[in-house]
Amino acid sequence: MVGKVVAIPQPYKAILEFPHKGKTERSLLWVDRLTVNGKATAPGHMMHDYLRVGSKVRFSCHTFNESGIDQCGWFTTSAIRQDPNDISNAPSSTNLTTLVQGQFNAKGIIHLVAPRQGVIAFNDESGTEQLVMFLGSKVYLFGKRLGSKQSLQTCLPLEDRVQFDAIPTDPLENDHRCRWFATAVWKGQKPNVDYEAPGSIDQGESQNLVKAIKQLTSSPKATFLQAHGQMLSVLNQEFGVALVSIKPNVWESVLFHRSAAYLYKLCLKKQDLRKIFKEG
Incomplete structure (x- = not known):
């Protein structure tokens, strides 16, 4: 959805207003949730470096405790600053799920x-x-x-x-x-490549999960979800859980293995996820 900055009460946060189900709602935005020109905001930069009162952003959010000092019923999980020239052409939702x-x-x-x-x-x-x-x-x-x-x-x-x-x-x-x-x-002749989906999986066996994930993520017969999200939990050095927005304000948890995770072109299959990711 698209919202407007109505206040920047502190250096690192802003208040957004947006229409939702016939009402005007408020969402809290922290500067580290903002993307500008395709890049995350730099550490240490303040909200005034990127936004001003009246600026428009596209964002996703989830419900929040409205009794706080900012009186926001929503918390912004990700936001993209909108170029004023692009607002008229912008989609009505930040749902980038495909x-x-x-x-x-x-x-x-x-x-x-x-x-x-x-x-x-x-x-x-x-x-x-x-x-x-x-x-x-x-x-x-x-x-x-x-x-x-x-x-x-x-x-x-x-x-x-x-x-x-x-x-x-x-x-x-x-x-x-x-x-x-x-x-x-x-x-000529097509090679014999096994793309069959794995059967039932014993979730207590880590190696079975790894094998199933590799098989599913490398199958052209599979349906793939392309979406934006955030780290929900790092379970151990191999597995993590991401929280993914599948449509506006609807989220699902996604289990992933490090062999299917990448960071700036680097495959993380030999890395300890606990040293790379943190919750949020």
């Missing part, structure tokens, strides 16, 4: 190729060109997997037609801004 189906048996052409990685281009259902990053280790040519020392440039020329399976990825996490990552690329 359900995305993986690409299964899709077709495309070689858009870019290097010795051991490349990019495939294809048009989605709306006719928009999409880019898929792939690695040499995922390539199969006429039933045979590409050798570990064989260069892609010797067997996949530009504009060569290929088929592929792919899962969504963050375009900011790769140099070519690809929104997809291929789990298999082939010409």
Whole structure:
């Protein structure tokens, strides 16, 4: 939703007002919940560095104790400063949640190729060109997997037609801004790749959970939730729980393993999550 700053009572917080179910509501915003020009606010900076009374922001929030000194019935979990020139074109909600189906048996052409990685281009259902990053280790040519020392440039020329399976990825996490990552690329016969979802899982067995998470997050048959959220709890060095906004003011908890977590292009599969994340 879109709200307006009506007060900045302290250096690090602001009060937002917004319409909700026919009433004017108030939400508390701390400066560390604010994003400006795609970046989080810098540590130590004050609210006046980014907002003023009358500024508009897009935000998500949840209910809060209205009896506090600020008389706010809502707490802002994430907010994006709005450029005044963009307000008229802004969506009416900050719900950035999207359900995305993986690409299964899709077709495309070689858009870019290097010795051991490349990019495939294809048009989605709306006719928009999409880019898929792939690695040499995922390539199969006429039933045979590409050798570990064989260069892609010797067997996949530009504009060569290929088929592929792919899962969504963050375009900011790769140099070519690809929104997809291929789990298999082939010409001729499709390789035998097991994408079957795991059966019942014994939640007491950590290794079973890890295996199931890896299998589900790498399957092009899966449906993927792309959303913004925050850290709810770091369970141990391997597992955490994120709180994700699935629609305005509706939240769900999401269990994740460090093997499926990334920080600025760095996969955290060998990192201790307790040393990286904190609640909130």
